[in-house]
Amino acid sequence: MRDAPTTTAGDGGDANGGDRGWFTRPVPGRRAGGSPPGDRGAGPPERPDGPPPERPAVRAAKWVPVRAVAPARAPADRPPADPVRRHYASPEERPAGHPHRPDDHPSRQVGTELPRLPYRASPQGEHQRPAELPPDRPTRPAPPAEPAAAAGQPPSADALLIRRTLTGIEPVADKVTSYFYALLFVRHPDLRALFPAAMDLQRDRLFKALLTAARHADDAPTLTAYLSRLGRGHRKYGTLPTHYPAVGECLIASLTRFAGDSWSEAAEAAWVRVYTAISQIMIDAAAEDEARSPAWWQAEIIGHELRTPDVAVVTVRPDQPYPFLAGQYTSLETPWWPRIWRHYSFSAAPRQDGLLSFHVKAVPAGWVSGALVHRARPGDVLRLGPPTGSMIVDHTTDNGLLCLGGGTGIAPIKALVEDVAEHGRRRPVEVFYGARHDDGLYDIDTMLRLQRSHPWLSVRPVVAEGPTRGLVGQLPHIVRQYGPWNAYDAYLSGPPGMIRSGVDTLKRIGVPLDRIRHDAIDEPRGTPTD
Ligand SMILES: NC(=O)C1=CN([C@@H]2O[C@H](COP(=O)(O)OP(=O)(O)OC[C@H]3O[C@@H](n4cnc5c(N)ncnc54)[C@H](O)[C@@H]3O)[C@@H](O)[C@H]2O)C=CC1
Structure with missing residues (x-):
């Protein structure tokens, strides 16, 4: 559920969160020399005089190896590791099995949901955002705890080495990240401008991204979907292919310094291979996206x-x-x-x-x-930036739609209703529109107007307390009193607590998980983007 509606505070919050890699531009949360959004007395800066910045050219530069490392010997039951540091001139040139070959494109792959990471949220509430699903699949919550590829298969030698390193640096993660960024900015001062003035939020992002990638080192579809989205999302920050080797060098240097007994030549070689693969997927995704759409x-x-x-x-x-x-x-x-x-x-x-x-x-x-x-x-x-998110209507079925919209979470629900109307198929759509008080139902007139135009649509206002034109109670509790919902696809949009309790309630009354859609729960609308 997301760092997109999905726990989005769609508009609600400006908390920092999201899944970004280590190339995130200065973001939300902080401004050069300023205070974070939550700081008292932090006032917005004056509006810049000039026009918005020019679009930077995002180009697929030739890949520069982090440094020469002999590939580790591949286990006998696995094909030799692809020397991923190579940059293929076109997707078709990539060998079969390459994670980014055209026929392996994430949009044609399944199982791309990213399991929740066992990593603490930052004090600012940042959370890992799951990979986006291809737009032809619904969002599914409750992803598996382990990567799909790990189920029933032993982890590869590289994955084991990387997990061991991660365990080794966990107690000193703060030191590693501080060292990493210090090194990066000393060696590559030109990159400093791409990052926030205050780096505390950025530091968690790096390790979340690393953990994500490491945990999925053996799960090409998941890894590719996640990193491709990350690569595409970084276009709007002006990230260039030439930035990746700089980060790779400093990452390896930091691990070398802090990983202790978990570090070895074999571990270093594994990290180089995996980092190279990560970079290449992001670079390729950005380059392919450039042919299709603007960066912003x-x-x-x-x-x-x-x-x-x-x-x-x-x-x-x-x-x-x-x-x-x-x-x-x-x-x-x-x-x-x-x-x-x-x-x-x-x-x-x-x-x-x-x-x-x-x-x-x-x-x-x-x-x-x-x-x-x-x-x-x-x-x-x-x-x-580009559109994203997979809380979309499945037009291949005639299932009814059960929609829970809390507060400004009603925004995408209204869009879904209009979408059903435009497709012209009569399928029941039941909207429960929640607010804390009656005057919080700011879009009720629009929703009731839609209800008058469409006999298949039912809209029920629900308020948590106080006098109201509608029902009184919490959305999930009220929804439970109606139904049955077993012939419906459920869509939830609103504050994280509402999504969580809504999903729990729907599960308890027998709605299968694969028919419950919502954006990421941990990333309220208004949070930083990837
Ligand atoms: N603006 C946008 O585009 C979108 C916003 N969102 C998210 O929707 C949220 C809207 O916030 P507000 O308008 O301030 O809504 P709100 O916090 O006033 O709550 C709206 C509804 O959710 C219910 N609710 C809240 N916490 C609950 C809980 N723990 N259990 C059950 N029900 C609960 C409330 O009773 C009320 O009915 C934000 O988190 C925003 O990120 C989601 C999608 C899109």
């Missing part, structure tokens, strides 16, 4: 409607076509907080006129959400 879109605000003192509906016109699916979300950067990106769901299905809308709730200490609600005006220009 500019989007002019053409509508800004304050629905409550804290919630605005913001409508933008992208500077070029922006293809997406109802239920997905994007990353968004405002001119007031350069390089701070936040996730927001599209609140409408794709429209003929190409306009996009978002529901944004200003949250305390939320720099971006506060600016979008209280400062943004028509004429302001935002930047959008």
Whole structure:
């Protein structure tokens, strides 16, 4: 569930989170010489005078080996390791079995969900975001605890060596990361500008990404899906292929210094191979994406409607076509907080006129959400990253849709309703729209208007407390009183607590997990992007 709706605080929070690799640009959370969003007294900087930065050229540079290392001897029951440091001029050139060959493209692979990492969240609430599923598959929660490839198969020699190193550095993880970044910025000062001024958030990201990759070293489909998305997502930060070797060198140097008994020539060779593979997948994914789509879109605000003192509906016109699916979300950067990106769901299905809308709730200490609600005006220009997320309608079935939308989590639910309407198939859609109080149901008029237009749609407002036009109680509890839901696909969107208790409730009343969809739970909307 996500670092996308999915626990998204879609618009809600500006907490830092997300799955980013070690090339994340300065992000959310911190600004050069400034305080984090949550710090008292941290005021937004003045709006920059100049236009948004130019799009950097993302190019597939020739891969530069981290350093020459003899490949480890492959176990007899496995094919020899691919010398992954090679850069193939085209996807077709890659050998069979290469994790990024065209016929092995993640969109044609299954089992791409990323298991939850056993890694602590950062103090700022950062969480690992699971890999996105291909858009033709629904989001599924409760991923397996172990990589799919590990089930029934012994781990490879490289995977064992890497896990051993990770265990070895765990007690000194803070030192390793501090050393790593110090080394990186001393050896490659030009890279410093790509990272946040305050590095505490970044440090956890590195190790989460490493743990993720290491845990899935034997699971090519999962690893490829995760890293490809990461590589594509890094385009908007201006990450270049030439940056990867610098990071690789410093990573190996840091491990060498701190891994103690778990470090050996064999371990180093394993890390080089795996890091090389990781880099290559990210570089390839970014290069392939470059042929298909821009690294970002500019989007002019053409509508800004304050629905409550804290919630605005913001409508933008992208500077070029922006293809997406109802239920997905994007990353968004405002001119007031350069390089701070936040996730927001599209609140409408794709429209003929190409306009996009978002529901944004200003949250305390939320720099971006506060600016979008209280400062943004028509004429302001935002930047959008690519669409992502897999909480989309499965149009191959006639199952009904059970939708739980809590607060601004109603945004993608409305988009899903419009999507069903546009497909013209009559399937029951039951929406439970929750808020803490009646006046929090800021989009109820729109939802009731849709209900009047579509006989297959039922909308029930639910408030946690107080006088109301609707039902009183917590969304999951109320949903339980209706049903049965065993012929429905369930979609949940709202605060993390609502998603968790909603999933628990639905499981308890017999809705199979593979019919319950939601974005990542640990990454509220408004959190930093990958
Ligand atoms: N803006 C967007 O595009 C999207 C936002 N979101 C997320 O939706 C959330 C919206 O926040 P708010 O509007 O402040 O909503 P809220 O916090 O006021 O709660 C909305 C509803 O969820 C229920 N709820 C909250 N905690 C619960 C729990 N532990 N168990 C059961 N029910 C619970 C409330 O009773 C209420 O009905 C944020 O977390 C945001 O990240 C999700 C998807 C898209």
